Amino acid sequence: MVQVEPTRPAGGDQRRRPPSGTSPARRVIRTGFIVTAVALVAATFTYPFLWLVSASLKPRYQVFDNLLIPREVQPQNYTSLLDAVPFLTWFGNSLIVGIMAALTVTLSSALVAFGFAYFRFPGRNVLFLLVLGTMMLPAAVTLIPTFLIWQELGLSQTQVPLWAQNVFASAFYVFLMRQFFLSLPRDTFEAARVDGCGYFGLFWRIAMPLCKPALIVVFIFEFRASWTDLIRPLIYLQDEALFTIPRGLKAILDAFGQGGEQQWEIVAAASVLATVPLIILFFCAQRYFVEGIATQGRKG
Numbered sequence: 001m002v003q004v005e006p007t008r009p010a011g012g013d014q015r016r017r018p019p020s021g022t023s024p025a026r027r028v029i030r031t032g033f034i035v036t037a038v039a040l041v042a043a044t045f046t047y048p049f050l051w052l053v054s055a056s057l058k059p060r061y062q063v064f065d066n067l068l069i070p071r072e073v074q075p076q077n078y079t080s081l082l083d084a085v086p087f088l089t090w091f092g093n094s095l096i097v098g099i100m101a102a103l104t105v106t107l108s109s110a111l112v113a114f115g116f117a118y119f120r121f122p123g124r125n126v127l128f129l130l131v132l133g134t135m136m137l138p139a140a141v142t143l144i145p146t147f148l149i150w151q152e153l154g155l156s157q158t159q160v161p162l163w164a165q166n167v168f169a170s171a172f173y174v175f176l177m178r179q180f181f182l183s184l185p186r187d188t189f190e191a192a193r194v195d196g197c198g199y200f201g202l203f204w205r206i207a208m209p210l211c212k213p214a215l216i217v218v219f220i221f222e223f224r225a226s227w228t229d230l231i232r233p234l235i236y237l238q239d240e241a242l243f244t245i246p247r248g249l250k251a252i253l254d255a256f257g258q259g260g261e262q263q264w265e266i267v268a269a270a271s272v273l274a275t276v277p278l279i280i281l282f283f284c285a286q287r288y289f290v291e292g293i294a295t296q297g298r299k300g
Contacts, residue, residue, distance in 0.1 A: 049275065056268035063264045077269045084256075087270065089241060090248035094227055095277075097162045097244055101226040102219045105166035109173035109218060110211070114203045116174070117181035118189060128178075134171045139231075147235060161236050162244070163226070173218045180214040181207060216288040224278055245274045 055063045056077055058070045065071075081087055116128050150161045189202050197205065208215070233247035243251065252270045256263040 052268055052275075053272055056265060056272045058265055060263060060265055063268065074265070077265045078273070081252075081266050081269045081273075084266065085248065085252060085270075086240065087248065087273065090243045090245050091273070091277075093159065093242060094245040097159055098223045098226040101163035101166050102223040104163060105170050105173060105222045106215055106218045108167055108169040110177050110208065110215065111203065112169045113174045113177035114181055114207050117178045118186075118202065118207075131171050131174060143231070143235065150236070156236055157238060157242075159237070159242055159244075162229070162232055166222070170222075173222070176218065177211065177214050180211050184210055213288050216285055220281065220285055223281065227274075227278060249274060 050068055051066070054068050054070055057073050057075060058065075058077075059072055059074050062071060112131075116124065116131075146161070146165070147156060150156045155161060155164075184207065188206060192202055192206055227244075228246060229244075230246040230250065233244045234250065237243055237247055240251070249267075249270055252267055256266045
């Protein structure tokens with residue numbers, strides 16, 4: 001009896017080989033190149049802050065020696081700073097102003113964005129374009145009229161103007177959050193309407209919990225902007241007890257830096273203390289920050 005072997009397609013006895021571009025050696029080389037490039041970029045961006053930390057721990061005559069490891073550590077620079085200026089008071093002022101500014105702009109922008117995303121009414125797109133058009137208006141143009149308004153209200157020498165303007169939302173944040181609201185399934189809101197939920201209930205009980213990553217992104221953005229803002233505190237604040245961190249750093253620079261005794265180690269110590277809270281905030285909210293950025297603009 002003759003056994004007939006089944007025919008095999010041409011090349012069927014050859015093992016499938018991975019493409020030459022995915023060979024183990026090339027993968028290792030490519031991974032090593034990517035890691036090296038990322039490390040170099042990270043070192044480039046990290047070096048200035050490391051230099052600043054190092055300078056804040058050096059004696060005055062060693063501040064500009066460009067050594068990351070101080071030859072002589074002098075931690076009393078920080079105590080000298082706290083003894084010379086009310087830095088902790090400025091820190092508390094910045095914390096209060098930053099939180100108030102971030103909360104007000106986050107809630108108001110979310111409310112406006114939900115209105116543009118959920119409701120259908122004539123002229124909605126035109127009105128939204130007008131809102132976005134306000135971003136084209138330079139901030140310097142509105143400084144004087146805004147100051148005159150707060151002066152008429154008797155609040156020009158207080159911290160209120162530093163955060164109360166955010167009650168009227170921000171066009172940029174409205175745009176970001178509108179994109180997020182548009183990505184939510186509309187059937188969820190319609191089902192809630194059938195169950196008797198009102199419009200504010202749709203916003204507060206459904207939309208807000210679902211857009212938590214976007215809310216955190218807006219909060220971080222505005223808190224950072226308020227924490228580093230110098231123009232408005234420079235205009236509105238004259239009392240040293242009301243200074244925020246940027247306004248205080250300007251006073252420190254005038255007193256100890258280029259306009260004073262050239263005590264750059266004190267200026268460096270103040271700069272480090274002003275930067276650390278933002279770094280801590282970013283690392284604590286990093287997961288929400290990345291998630292919120294990644295989900296923006298999925299639908300428009």
